[in-house]
Amino acid sequence: MDSFLKETAKTLLQSKGDLKGVKVILPNRRAGLFFVKYLSQMADKPLWMPEVITIEDLFYQFAEKKPADKLTLIYELYRVYQALTEREESFDRFFFWGEMILKDFNDLDQFLVNPEKLFTNLKEQKVLESDWSFLSPEQVKLIREFWASFEGRDRAHQEKFLKFWDILYPLYTGFNAAIESLGMAYGGKIYRDVATGLETLKPIEEQLVFVGFNAFTTTEERLIKHLVNHFGAEIFWDLDTYYLNQPEQEAGLFFRSYQKDPILGPTFPERIPNFLQQHKAMIKTYNVPLKINQANLVAGLLEQVKGEENWEETVVILPEEQLLFPLLNVLPEKINRVNVTMGYPVRQTPVYTFLEAVLELQRYAKMEDGELLFYHKPVKDLLSNVFLTEMAPEFSKQVHDELLRTNAIYFPAGKLREGGEVFALVFQLYTAETIMDYLLELIRALAAPLEEKSMERTYLYQCFKQMNRLKAVFDQEIKEAVSVGFFTRLFRQVFAESRLPFQGEPLEGLQLMGVLETRNLDFKRVIICSMNEGSFPPSKSMDSLVPFNLRQAFGMPVQEQNDAIYAYTFYRLLHRAEEVHLIYSTAGSQGQVGEKSRYIHQLQIEMEHSGIQKDDTLVHVPVNLTQAKPIQIQKSPSILRVLERYTDSPGEGQTATSFSPSAINMYLDCRLKFFLTYIAAVEVPDEVQEAVDPAIFGNLVHQSLENLYAGFIARKGRNWVEASDIDGLMDYISPAVEKAIRAQYFLDEDATLKLTGQLTIARDVLQKYLAGVLEQDRLTTPFEIISLEGNKKYATQLPVTTRSGVRRVSLSGIIDRVDRVGTTIRLIDYKSGNDKKDFKGIPGLFDREDKSRNRAAMQTLFYGLLYEARHPENKSPLKPALFSLRDVFKEDFSPYLREVLGPGKRQEVNDFADYREDFVGELTRILEEIINPGQDFDQTDDLEKCRLCPFSEICSR
Amino acid sequence: MASQTPFHIYKSSAGSGKTYTLTTAYLKLALENPLAFRQILAVTFTNKATQEMKERIIQELKRIKNKADETQPMDRDLMGRWDLKPSELSQRAAMALTAILHDYGSFSVSTIDSFFQRVIRAFAREIDLQAKYDVELDQESIMERIVDRLLMRVVDEPDLHRWLVDFSIHEIQKGNSWNTKKSIQDLGKKVFQEDFKKVQKEIRNFLEEPDNLKSLISHLYQQKQLVIRQAEEMKAEAHQIRKNLELEWEDFKGGSRSFVKKIDQLGNPESPIPELTDLQKIFSKNPEDWYTKTSKKKSAIEAAFHEGLGELFSRFEPLLKTWNTLDAMTKNLYVFGLFGYLLEELEGLKEEENMLLISEANDFLRSITAENEAPFIYEKVGNRFRHFLLDEFQDTSGFQWESFRPLLLNSLSMGKTNLVVGDVKQSIYRWRGGEMRLLMDQVESETRHFGLEVKNLDTNYRSLPQVVLFNNSLFSTLSRLVAMSLTKELGSDEGELISTAYAEINQKVSLKQESKGQPGKVRLEFLEPEKPQNYSDAALEALPAMVDELMSKGYRQKDIAILVRKNDQAANIADAFMAYEIPGQEKRYEVISDEALFLHKSAVVRCLLAALKLVGNPDDGLSGKNLWVQWARAKNLLLGQEFFLHGTLPQPHSGLEKIFFERIHQLRKLPLMDLLEALVELLGLNGELAERAYLSGLKESVYDFVGKNRADLASFLVWWEQQGHKRTVKLPDTHDAIRILTIHKSKGLQFKVVLLPFLDWKVFDTAKDPIVWAPYSGDEAVPPVIMPLTVRKELLNSAFAPAYREESLLSHLDTLNMLYVAFTRAEEVIWGLVPFKEPEKRNGIGRVDDLLFFALNQQVAEGELNLKAHFDSKTRILDLGSWPTWDSGVKPAIDRQEIMAWKYRPWRDSLQVRQVFGDFDETGMIAKRDFGRLVHTLIEKSSTRKDFVLELEALYFEGAINKEEMVLLEKQFKTLCEVPEFNSWFDDGYRILTEQGILMPGGGSKRPDRLVFKKGTVEVVDFKTGKESPSHRDQVRGYMELIRQIEKDKAVTGFLCYLETGSIIRIS
Structure with missing residues (x-):
């Protein structure tokens, strides 16, 4: 069957x-291409090819004017609004209201509404005066x-409404006057001028032909009738009996009224087609679980x-135009040509996201002592963005690392600017x-090195053009x-709509388009x-200030x-189609549920012919999951070789190390974690920590106390x-803590110490802790x-039996502080x-199944072993001690293990010696296990341990 | 026609045909006339329920349209209403259906939230919202940001700083982490809740005056010190008495465990007054209980009692009460002090980001309905509702009701029919503000004067007889148990609410269910885990076997629902089923769950995320490992030490890791969606059939993300970190799989079989630190204040006992309701697992299993099913009814046709973005070469000189050129116009056609740049840039030939015009 446009072309020809002197007016340009x-x-x-234009073009031709851009118009509107109201409303805040007002003004002009009447405040006036007779009852x-709804008590919201309502008419007139004086116009105004000035229209020589229209605005209708009446313009309608003759079918709403019109009526064809019922197209409906799966289904259908x-x-x-790319990415090979009318959304291009990130950066800028910080x-984010890394890979990485190293929450701009233009x-x-200027300059600089x-x-050029404008x-x-914030919002808005056209021969290949572009086309x-409801038809968007x-x-x-x-x-799409597939998805966004479109209901319930499938086809996506297998690393020769580093013969070319x-x-916690950390040496990436995490806080604790007592020894020359x-030491707490913080974040001594909120709190807490420790001391x-x-480093070796005989395995550790109280040597860990001080016997310290195994006790007892090794002459009791932050303030505080x-x-525990034998025995057993080639590195069964493990991803836990 | 009562309240127990009732009520209104539906607003609880209600109405209308059936009660009801014949009813239904389908936007079935949103949008200007705002749903992350902002302020605000340091120290002293951020966030979240909003004005007022807080703190501190001192004095006093009488505490009855030893605990700074057990309290009053009969120190002890020790014990109670009161107030004092700041930051954030929090909708709406008469609201909204049908009314919040009431009252005052449906027993959304008392009595008392009909729907249409009878008996027993226990624990009458709520528990079995001839089955098993297993392991292990048995009875997977309390239980169950191998079968069970099928469980998803992270940061060694570990998992490979040690993949895949790194550079330049697709392809995951639902889920996440956010990799990774873990696989409800869902989500649903594996939760769970807001005006030293209190048992013995009692009561009701909802979802089978405990170890109703245990051992009332008789104490199983006796032949699974295609093909293979005309060089000026082309385009479009200027302006407005460039271009054009020939081509005295197409026979067309119709001749002009070329001449000659064929009576002349040089060549 011929398409409507082809049929029309044939008739016309x-x-x-x-076709000389023929001007064809179509609803959009795309239809024009097909028509030609x-x-x-x-x-x-x-x-001669006839002139093919849109109806807007026609109006602009008559008016010899084009509308100014929206931004300018809204600004003019704003100026008038400002003058009318005393209320100071910033342009930022006004902008989106202005958009709505402008739209209303456009509407009322397009529909030839008398603004004075519309915006009258009839609250007090109960009767409409005689000059309202133009209205129907x-x-x-x-x-x-x-x-009438204003009757009753006075309410604040109504007052607010009226106050705003009352200025709309002066705003309208003021705005119109203002832009007129500037020689500008807006769409509605042009339409109104043309439609109200028909008598002054120059005689038209061309034969005008209107093709495929459905709904006219009042101004359009008036112009077209005039052209039909006086200049013999012709109209070709694209319609179907199905909806025309059933008054409930909204699709026929406009046609029914035009059919009755004395001027438009006669332009209707004698025989109105009845494709929808006679033609019996096959119509199928599919229900898909996810939006994205619609693309897979389309590909499958093709x-x-x-x-x-x-x-x-x-x-x-x-x-939903967003579905374009998912679809384009799964098109079957056999489709060699595609024509897309929609264009590539600029806001998804890397360039745009980069610029947006640049703007967003501004929200987090601050000036401190004349220095700009970000x-x-x-x-x-920006430093890892491809646009910056491409420009200066070394520099980006270096700054990025510095950022992590110094844990800078705010970073000086000066340093960042050193990377280049x-x-x-x-x-x-x-x-x-x-x-x-900065942004334009930036775009240019970004484009410069590109091919x-x-x-x-x-992409950049597109952005440049928009920005220039x-x-x-x-x-x-x-x-x-x-404000920069407003500009950013505006920037987003401008680009939200902006598209890059695709290349291609528009009339060839698979056609992909949005809803409105299908007008007049048949497939x-x-x-x-x-x-889905909300997509087709789209959700209500009658944003208007007019109730x-x-x-x-x-x-x-x-x-x-x-x-x-x-x-x-x-419905028009179904006129001449032979095969129709309707796809909806049950997934919505933001917790919504996808609702199937009313049109599917309408078709399934109302349309009776053999081609219609009355029930939806459910499309299934397989949902199986591959189970994670246990990870078990066998000790291969190469691993055994790595392990040799821990013994007295570290192996050729390897550096010795110790446990x-x-x-x-x-x-003991998890063999695999040990393997990944110590044998495979997988690095866990750093993050800038806004919060001071426990590990860092721990470091600060150690470092501050070290500073405190080291300083003391240096000052006093005695230990x-x-x-x-x-009491004297109390005064040194603050500098000790500050020094520790500097060291932690690699800050020079003379650099001003700028702490984040959390860190200032941490600092004060640390100071209290130190004071608490001193009180205990x-x-x-x-x-x-x-x-x-x-x-620091204490070290020793333990003989461990292996298959190849006895080997000495190296052990080492850093003891926070060793002191002597009376005759007792204390081995202190901060x-x-x-951390608890109670433990259930030495075997319990090495029992990996014990969920409350006391790690700290194991650690401090381990120190006993180390201390003995360095001081074999020692006869004093060795007493492990834990100074834990959360206990130190308790009245009954005691640092000793029990x-x-x-x-x-x-x-x-008064002396390590009492436990030595058991401890060494257990420790040796563990070391043997580590070295033992038969013992694999496997995962712990206790998932609780995985919760904070950085490798939990690797284990799929 | 019966006289109409305007307001109907339907109390609808489970399965009592609520949807049917609502649908009928809707139709009664909607069939009044074809357009009546526009004035009805039906409010449902969830979006899903909205859809279902709409579908149901349409289905019924469709059915009646085809044939009204006198045997259907609904049809009879409707026909009776207007005295219609079946055909007339069909006629009406047809008209109404047509009207609805063609004005679908006015078909108003919606959630209360979306209705409120609509009203708020209509009043945005009046309530000072911005014209465009986003509705923010994720309040948790908002609170996180607010706390971050607060912490940033610390640096500049010493008061805040001091406060937070004190807070930290306070926490450390309690043995907690110094990092208070989480505490602030947790309590801070309360600002979004209705409980807080009810009192927020008072709290703001209190906090606005900084001295208030200061004096409150010092008051609390002083009072606490006072109590401690008193306790210390008591201790000293007691020891004095003891010493005077030469006694040791061990001399008292009980020896080293004697209650008098509590005296030693007096004055402990953390809890200065030790708590006595109930028994000890009795002992303490009674000197005979102070010594053993054989005690030698009997008289001395008796003397001690009388010399003040007895009196001293009587001081414990009041002092403990004071202490508990003070302590409760101190608990959340620090965060409370920050509420002013938090609210301030919240305001700031909302203003900056232009958002409306979902929790604010109710506040705004309240102000709108309070400020406006209903008619004005309707005018603004554009919809005039005259009838309201409110579903699930027991879960309506106080604020929602307050907002709605004016509209409802307006309708009632006009004599219009309205309807409310709900069931107090199914109110389980108190944590979201649900206020069941509204349905219980408040609404009735507020609307009674309009005429009211309260109807109890007392027949259960859902379940088979034994299921109904079991529930009747179980819940009347349970409600009695709970009521009794509460009365005992909390004092007189406290249980009354429960009794009222469950007054009409007994349901009738419906005829339809009766006539099926199947009794239905109920099974409750008390399960004793074998050590070291805990109960939940045991239940998880038992579940798959239960399903095996159900399958053998002829049930299908989709018939079965497993209900749980918590999301992680759902996840564990899903994992258990996915790992379970069905005996003798290749397949595994499938499950559907919004709570369990997390995307991040999938190897493909984890693999891709690691890949994305690695693209973002190639130095991320951890992701570098993880990528391949997950990749191997997806491909069913296992990576060994070779990989971990040297990073090499096994054959034949080795090398892929290198290719990946080589591509990173290219990959980073791709837009996010394309990047993901490219990774899927590169890693060869398109072939992975198994995890397609997960892969699709990840793509959908990116799709949704890109739609709303800045579409770059870094932002996506942050988003995923925060939100992604909540994403689950979505499957259609029709899928043949076992449902796993929370009891909360199961409300309103029904299933053939319901499994309840975890009947073990705490009846009144204070572990999650529930917060109540309670007023304190105990002392004149501080202004009255409303404070957030953590609900703990100690509150019962404090000035805040009423708040505790209320909370305890409602929590008990919550639990009972939760059980009710869970047990009433089943049509045919209930199968529950309960932890077993030795009966003597059960004291009181701490947990749900206690409740069930006692219920099964309880005598039941007259006419109720005797549960005890069905409970076998040996097997510890309650078994009731029997399995269905139908033919259990296994239905063949429907072979699904795979109509989807998955093969990736980069879109750039089939499509290119068009080069935009124009470019920029380093200076930003349009390059010379393009300048000519620009002029060319302008000339192409303009017929006259005037046109040229207009087009130039248009180009400027488009942003393609700037002002200077515009001037330059205009100048260049003017120069060209100095040539008379050229000038004549732009003379509006002639007929000028620009870009006039010539249709070529058989398709195709030509477009000479310009045709100028001069007298008797047509001039064809083609403009060129660049060098002169013979082919240009041929082109013009071609045009001339064509024109001669069309314009046979005219002479045709041709011109070539080179724009840069201005040279014009005449062609003949």
């Missing part, structure tokens, strides 16, 4: 013979009803198409005055200072996705008209501490400090967590 194609297919000799009723195919006869309609998160442009403080025909350059409007029209095979009843009373379009337009768009208590603890020293004075962390002997029975 046959009736005219020659059909014409040329039918020509048997060279012919129903209209008057609606208006009355609206104003795959099923057999034989040679003229793909241009197939259309896939995407009411918040670390956006800086980090682009960096200098990105890391600037943007103000309303400079923002455009001339590259995609990126095209924005800049021009701001430079010349808008004198208001706007043999029609596939429509997103047949519903008043819109209706004054003949401005309301939802009913909107519905009619969309319904027509839908620390943490390594042993980790091995014993007396009660009288403690006061109780044990006098004591002698034997060693501090600084002179803890920032809530072995739990039974319920309520505990025994303080």
